[in-house]
Structures are given as C-alpha cells and as structure tokens.
Amino acid sequence: MTNGWQTIIGLEIHAQLSTESKIFCGCSTRFGDEPNANTCPVCLGLPGALPVLNRRVIDLGARAALSLGLHINNHSIFSRKNYFYPDLPKGYQISQYDKPFSANGELEIMTAERDEAGHPVEWRPKKISITRLHLEEDAGKNVHEGLPDVDRYSYIDLNRAGTPLAEIVTEPDFRSSWEAYDYVNHVRRALQWVGASEADMEKGNLRCEANVSVRRIGDEKFGTKVELKNLNSVRFMQRAIEFEISRQIGVLESGGRLQQETRLWDERAAETRVMRSKEEAHDYRYFPEPDLPPLIVSDEFIERVRSEMPELPEARRRRFMEQYGLSFTDASQLTSERSLADYYEKAVEASGNPRTTSNWIRSELLRELEAAGLSAEASPVAAQELGALVRLIDEGKISGKQAKDVLVEMFKTGKSAQTIIEEQGLVQVSDTAEIDQLIDGVIADNPDQLAKYRGGKEALFGFFVGQVIKASKGKANPKVVNERLRAKLQG
Numbered sequence: 001m002t003n004g005w006q007t008i009i010g011l012e013i014h015a016q017l018s019t020e021s022k023i024f025c026g027c028s029t030r031f032g033d034e035p036n037a038n039t040c041p042v043c044l045g046l047p048g049a050l051p052v053l054n055r056r057v058i059d060l061g062a063r064a065a066l067s068l069g070l071h072i073n074n075h076s077i078f079s080r081k082n083y084f085y086p087d088l089p090k091g092y093q094i095s096q097y098d099k100p101f102s103a104n105g106e107l108e109i110m111t112a113e114r115d116e117a118g119h120p121v122e123w124r125p126k127k128i129s130i131t132r133l134h135l136e137e138d139a140g141k142n143v144h145e146g147l148p149d150v151d152r153y154s155y156i157d158l159n160r161a162g163t164p165l166a167e168i169v170t171e172p173d174f175r176s177s178w179e180a181y182d183y184v185n186h187v188r189r190a191l192q193w194v195g196a197s198e199a200d201m202e203k204g205n206l207r208c209e210a211n212v213s214v215r216r217i218g219d220e221k222f223g224t225k226v227e228l229k230n231l232n233s234v235r236f237m238q239r240a241i242e243f244e245i246s247r248q249i250g251v252l253e254s255g256g257r258l259q260q261e262t263r264l265w266d267e268r269a270a271e272t273r274v275m276r277s278k279e280e281a282h283d284y285r286y287f288p289e290p291d292l293p294p295l296i297v298s299d300e301f302i303e304r305v306r307s308e309m310p311e312l313p314e315a316r317r318r319r320f321m322e323q324y325g326l327s328f329t330d331a332s333q334l335t336s337e338r339s340l341a342d343y344y345e346k347a348v349e350a351s352g353n354p355r356t357t358s359n360w361i362r363s364e365l366l367r368e369l370e371a372a373g374l375s376a377e378a379s380p381v382a383a384q385e386l387g388a389l390v391r392l393i394d395e396g397k398i399s400g401k402q403a404k405d406v407l408v409e410m411f412k413t414g415k416s417a418q419t420i421i422e423e424q425g426l427v428q429v430s431d432t433a434e435i436d437q438l439i440d441g442v443i444a445d446n447p448d449q450l451a452k453y454r455g456g457k458e459a460l461f462g463f464f465v466g467q468v469i470k471a472s473k474g475k476a477n478p479k480v481v482n483e484r485l486r487a488k489l490q491g
Ligand SMILES: [Zn+2]
Pocket: 022, 025, 026, 027, 038, 039, 040, 041, 042, 043, 044, 162
C-alpha cells in the first residue's frame, strides 16, 4: 500500500533526568507522593520567587548528551516559553530556545524492519542526526479521575511542576515506523545506561512525540506534517505512526488534502484523532529568562564527565562480539541492560567459556529472572556461581541436563552449584570401564534390537543410548556413552 510513497518521520523525546530535587528549587521529585506535597513558592510560581539552577541537572544533562553523541555548548541560555494552561502556574515554562545546552549529534543505531510475526528481518546500522538536546522544567498535572466531584471540578497536582527534563529532537531522518521504534529504544537504553534517566515510559518519565508526513518518491518537497501525541509506549508509537502513514496515503490517493494538525493516538480504537489544528497552534513568544544567568560549561567539566562515563552499550556490544565471539543477537541481548552485561562478564571470568556462559544466561537464567520479575543485579544466583556451574559442565562433572535442575535449585535456595551437587549426590559417570559394563548389559538384554541394528536399522542407535543412560540412572556422560556404544555396536 505504501508503494510509490516515502515516509518522513522526526521525533521528540522528553526524558526526566534522575535528580532527587527539582530543576530550579529544592523540592523532591519523588513519584507517587501526596498531591502538592512537594511544592514551594518557586515551583508554585508565586510572585517574587527566584529560580536557582540545580547543578545535578547539568551533570546528568551532560551524560545524556554525551551518551547520544551530541556536542555540548560552552554557552547556553534559558528562555521563557509563554503559554497559558492550568497546570503551569507561572504562565510560562523555563526552557531553552535559540541557544540550547547541546546540539548537532550524529547517532548510529541498529535497526531492522519486522516480518509479519514481528521478528526483525535484517539488522543494519543507520545514522540519525540529533538536532539538539535542551534542558527545561516539566509542568504539573491536571487530574480528572479518582477524586470527589470530578464531574464538576478539575484538580491540579503540582508535584511534577519543575521536574527537570531533557528534550531531545531529531532531524526528519526516519523512513519507517520501525526505525523510529529502534531509535527510541536505543535512546532509552543509553539514558538508563549512563544513569541520566530511568527512561520508563509507563511511569511517564520518558515521553515521545512524532512528526509524520508522506511524499511521492521523487518529490523534493516534504508533505504536510502531522504531530502525534499520547504515545504511551514504544509499541504504541510504532502502531500510531503505521496507522498515520496509511491514513495520509489514503487521503492523498483519493484526491484529498492533509491538514497540519496534532493528533492523539487512541490505543483502544487503534487510530489517531484530531486534537488541534494549526490555527490553534501556539506562538510561544520566547524571550531570555531574566532571572537566570547564561549557563557556562567549561571544556574541563565536559571532559571530566566524559571520562567518568561507563563504556557505552553499542561499544560494549561490539566488544562482546570481538572479544567473546558472540553473534550480534546474543551480544545485543546481553547488552540490553548494563547490569546484565556486567553479570555476563563476571560469569565468563569464572567459567572461562564465553559462548556457553552466554547460552546459559540467555536461556536458563533469564527465564528464571523473568518469572521472578528480577533484574540481573538482583539475581539470587551470583555471576561467579553461574560461571562455576558452566565450568562443572565443561569439566564433565555433571551433565547439561543435570545442570538445568541444579540451576533451578540454586535460584531457589541461593546455594552454590557444588553444594547442591554434593547434597543430591549428583555425579556424572565418565569412566569408560563403568560405562562399558552398562553397555554390555544393555546389549545382552536386547538381542533382537542388536540384530536389527547390525542389519542396517541405524535409527536404533538412539534406543541404545537411551537404555544405557537409563541404566545409569541418568548419570552417564552422554558423550562417552555415544563414543563407546558406537564402537561396541560395530561388533
Ligand atoms: Zn519547589
């Protein structure tokens, strides 16, 4: 349906910086407190109250900017963005306009289109230009639910007013909804990784808006753009963009015209709806904030922040592939969170086997963690212990099958693999003399099968393996059983 059309998407992300206090006053930023508990004359916008910039905002803003490859300006200024809304007591928001905190970033992300089942088709790198990252304060919240007389009153909670935000704006560089999806996930992970933001869309500390337009392939001019809001998860955003692309192409192909407007995503109806048209668009009458001096950031400061940053996720993924011989998919999964990447490296130190350790973490451990709702950080099985388990398998002390049960037990009890193995009397028999004896017994007990096997029915090999393992009560090393059995069955 999109044949002959090109999609143009630009994104704006608002990320709440993880400070304990607000951007221009000392009030707490804690989530979920009693409404209006965390307010003072500054964030209530009372006359005469003066803002003072929170230093921590600059630290975290710098981390955020550097994690996304942006240039930090030595000189930036705060401006007033004027508009009226009940949750904005001052009548303006302190933001940044023509001289933002940072600008001109080029970020390489990995992206892939998805097939009908939602699986990535082919991962490829793509460069995204980030126009700017600027600092600003959040507004409060109007509350229309869960309080008495909400049919007659609106309530205002100003706990969020003055919470620090980083607004991150891209060029219109995305050509599909999946590129936008992969970018937002990349930004989320980067901000969490460097500790700049929790970047949790469900808690509302990462919010996202998309500008979407379409044009016929070959056209120079951009089409009319529509702004999408109310995108409460990355998946919703992807669906909203996809819907909007089809809608716009549909209008144009049937000879209609598009309006420049803001539309809201309605997840239940799975469609976008008009919120306001361009005629209602604001003129914000920006001007420099007279109560705050220009923000001067020295090169030394920027370099110090850079030197304190952890190895970034993309760099770490590439290193995992080179150093440990992992595939792109495996390395990507292990670097999806910093604590998981740390866990993996500690486990490899103990196991000495990067690939097997990766497999055990990605399949067995993550399944247990997911079921318990825990992150790698909080795993009851310490990284060294998981590494030790992998080593026991490699040394032939226990079988992979036994190890799966041992891991579940380790997860439940917090005991070491060695302790559980001793307690349960788990040993893998690799002794060839002992295994030969079992094999001889099985062969003697199954003369018919032996004759058939020797007569060419090779599928019976699995039957003999099974019988020997069973005779050993599951303790025989399958590799040794295979070798010895093959030799003996030849006769
Ligand atoms: Zn305050």
